[in-house]
Amino acid sequence: MGSSASKAALAATTEEPMEPGPKHLADLTQYINETHMSVAHLADILSKKTGSSSWVVVFKALVTVHHLMVHGNERFIRHLAARHSLFTLHNFLDKSVGEGYAMSIFIRRYSRYLNERSLAYRQIACDITKVKRGASGVMRNMDTDRLLHTLPVIQTQLDALLSFAADPDELRNGIVRAAFRLLLKDSLRLFAAYNEGMLNLLGKYFDMRRSQCRESLELYAKFLARTAKLTRFLRVAEQVGIDRNSIPHLTQAPCSLLEALQQHLASLEEKKDFLCPCGLQHTVTLSIPYRPTGNACARRTWFAAHKPAGAEQQNTGPA
Known part of the structure; x- marks a missing residue:
C-alpha cells in the first residue's frame, strides 16, 4: 500500500x-x-x-x-x-x-x-473547517476566554486564504483553478465557524469585563473588514461558475450594532465621546435592526431579543 x-x-x-x-x-x-x-x-x-x-x-x-x-x-x-x-x-x-x-x-x-x-x-x-456547526456546534458553545483565543486564529487563517487573490482570467489555468476550488471550500467552512463564533461572542458581550469588551469590539471590527473581503472573493467564484449553488448571500448589518457595542464599552470606561463609522458599508451575516438604549441590562435584553435567527440558518457551504 x-x-x-x-x-x-x-x-x-x-x-x-x-x-x-x-x-x-x-x-x-x-x-x-x-x-x-x-x-x-x-x-x-x-x-x-x-x-x-x-x-x-x-x-x-x-x-x-x-x-x-x-x-x-x-x-x-x-x-x-x-x-x-x-x-x-x-x-x-x-x-x-x-x-x-x-x-x-x-x-x-x-x-x-x-x-x-x-x-x-x-x-x-482542531481543524476549524471540520468542526461541528449549528446550535450544538463547537463555536456556539465556547466560553469567552476560548473564543478570544480562537477567533484571532481564524482571522489569521482567513487573511492568508483571501490573499490568494486570483482574478477570473487567472483561473483559466487548470492548476490555479484547482487550488482556488479548494480555497473556496475552505473559505465557506472557515467563515461559517467564524460567524458562529462571532455570534456567540456578541451574545456574551454585555456580561464581559471591560478588557474583554474592548478585545471583542476590535474582533468585531476586523470581522466586518474580512467579511467584505470574502464577499469579493466569492464574487470571483460566481463569475467563473465555480460551485455557484453553494455560495451564500451575505446580508448587511446596520451601523447601529457597532454603535451599540461601542456605547456599552464607553459606559464601562465612563467615556461619552465616540462615533459610529456609519460610512462603512460592509456585508455581514449578522443583522441587527435597531440600536438599543438605556443601561447595560436593557441593551443585553435588546440584543437577546434581536439576535439574528437568519444568520443561524445561513447557507455557508457544505459541512
Whole structure:
C-alpha cells in the first residue's frame, strides 16, 4: 500500500502543466483514510516535491497536500502541524519560463495559507473547517476566554486564504483553478465557524469585563473588514461558475450594532465621546435592526431579543 501511495504521489506531481489527476488524488485520499497507515512517508514525498525548481511540480504538490487536508483523515493535518516547519516558499521564483513569474506569486501566497492552516491546527488543536456547526456546534458553545483565543486564529487563517487573490482570467489555468476550488471550500467552512463564533461572542458581550469588551469590539471590527473581503472573493467564484449553488448571500448589518457595542464599552470606561463609522458599508451575516438604549441590562435584553435567527440558518457551504 505504501508503494502504491508513493507512485500516486509522484504521478500527481509530474511536470505536465495540468492539475493533479483525480484518480491519483482519490488513491492518495484512500491511503490517508486507511487509519493504520503511516502518513509521514507520504508527507515527506510531497514536501520534497515542493523543493523542485519547476513551478508546475511545486504548485501541484501544494494542491495535492491541500486536497488531502480537505478530504483526508484528520491525522494528515495533525502530522503536518507537528512538523517543525512546513513550506519555506516565501522566496520561490521560477525564472525558466515566462509563466513562472506569475505562477510563483500564487505559489508563495498558497504556501503561506497552507502553513497558516497547519499552524492554526497546532494552536487550537482542531481543524476549524471540520468542526461541528449549528446550535450544538463547537463555536456556539465556547466560553469567552476560548473564543478570544480562537477567533484571532481564524482571522489569521482567513487573511492568508483571501490573499490568494486570483482574478477570473487567472483561473483559466487548470492548476490555479484547482487550488482556488479548494480555497473556496475552505473559505465557506472557515467563515461559517467564524460567524458562529462571532455570534456567540456578541451574545456574551454585555456580561464581559471591560478588557474583554474592548478585545471583542476590535474582533468585531476586523470581522466586518474580512467579511467584505470574502464577499469579493466569492464574487470571483460566481463569475467563473465555480460551485455557484453553494455560495451564500451575505446580508448587511446596520451601523447601529457597532454603535451599540461601542456605547456599552464607553459606559464601562465612563467615556461619552465616540462615533459610529456609519460610512462603512460592509456585508455581514449578522443583522441587527435597531440600536438599543438605556443601561447595560436593557441593551443585553435588546440584543437577546434581536439576535439574528437568519444568520443561524445561513447557507455557508457544505459541512
